[in-house]
Amino acid sequence: MKPVHVCIVAVLLMAGLAVGQQAPPASAPPDAPIMVMAGPAHGELLFIGDMDHKVVKGAPYTATATTESTQVLADGNRIVHKQSGFVARDGQGRTRREETMGRMGPVAVNGAKMIMIHDPVAQAMYMLNPDKQTAHVMKHEGMPGMAQMHRKMMKTMSQDEQGEIKTESLGKQEVGGVTSEGTRVTRTIPAGAIGNEQPIQITVETWTSPELQTVVLQKRNDPRFGETVFQLTDIKQGEPDASLFQVPAGYKTTQGMMKMRVTHEAPRVSE
Numbered sequence: 001m002k003p004v005h006v007c008i009v010a011v012l013l014m015a016g017l018a019v020g021q022q023a024p025p026a027s028a029p030p031d032a033p034i035m036v037m038a039g040p041a042h043g044e045l046l047f048i049g050d051m052d053h054k055v056v057k058g059a060p061y062t063a064t065a066t067t068e069s070t071q072v073l074a075d076g077n078r079i080v081h082k083q084s085g086f087v088a089r090d091g092q093g094r095t096r097r098e099e100t101m102g103r104m105g106p107v108a109v110n111g112a113k114m115i116m117i118h119d120p121v122a123q124a125m126y127m128l129n130p131d132k133q134t135a136h137v138m139k140h141e142g143m144p145g146m147a148q149m150h151r152k153m154m155k156t157m158s159q160d161e162q163g164e165i166k167t168e169s170l171g172k173q174e175v176g177g178v179t180s181e182g183t184r185v186t187r188t189i190p191a192g193a194i195g196n197e198q199p200i201q202i203t204v205e206t207w208t209s210p211e212l213q214t215v216v217l218q219k220r221n222d223p224r225f226g227e228t229v230f231q232l233t234d235i236k237q238g239e240p241d242a243s244l245f246q247v248p249a250g251y252k253t254t255q256g257m258m259k260m261r262v263t264h265e266a267p268r269v270s271e
Contacts, residue, residue: 060091060238063086072226090239093121094120116128163190204218205217
């Protein structure tokens with residue numbers, strides 16, 4: 001089998017790669033989505049960075065972020081992917097997230113451990129590659145156009161799947177050791193809207209910590225893609241080490257968008 005390049009426009013979750021998923025709300029934790037685009041000629045992913053990152057000050061913490069997706073096939077077979085990473089935020093609103101890049105659905109991303117730092121004080125984002133000792137810097141002033149493109153894409157995706165939306169409160173409860181408020185959003189895509197013979201019901205249950213101003217648990221169930229569960233565990237409130245939000249000494253620094261090679265194994269064709 002020979003690898004062929006795949007061109008993709010997708011939303012990449014640093015704490016779990018979910019294809020076909022909508023982005024979390026603006027209050028999402030440091031593993032909130034970043035935009036990636038594939039170079040049509042090269043089959044490379046271009047990291048654009050957080051599109052509409054919400055800066056939260058005065059609520060520092062560290063935690064483990066885990067995303068598990070489960071898809072049940074027609075024959076009863078199950079495809080399960082689970083990934084975890086480290087997230088941190090300091091009192092000034094700087095965030096750090098660590099993840100080992102593996103797969104995005106059927107696509108293999110040949111990346112090692114990646115670290116993303118968002119620094120609203122320095123008005124910059126840093127993508128660190130510990131294996132190669134490199135740091136890619138993206139300044140905020142160069143990103144408004146990308147943010148606008150991201151919002152337009154997400155709006156288009158939403159418009160393509162119009163349906164009845166119902167929102168309900170789930171009250172308060174302790175989740176991950178912190179008091180959280182829950183909501184459940186149910187969206188029903190009517191029959192025939194996207195070629196479906198029967199209505200499709202999608203539910204998203206979200207638990208948010210008012211104190212941390214971040215999502216600590218989210219369960220998304222979509223019959224088309226299966227169930228995805230995101231959660232923060234081992235939450236520790238308090239100021240993280242300042243070095244977590246700095247480029248380590250000795251790293252080679254470059255400017256611009258980071259590229260990652262993406263390949264997909266083409267199926268073997270019988271002759």
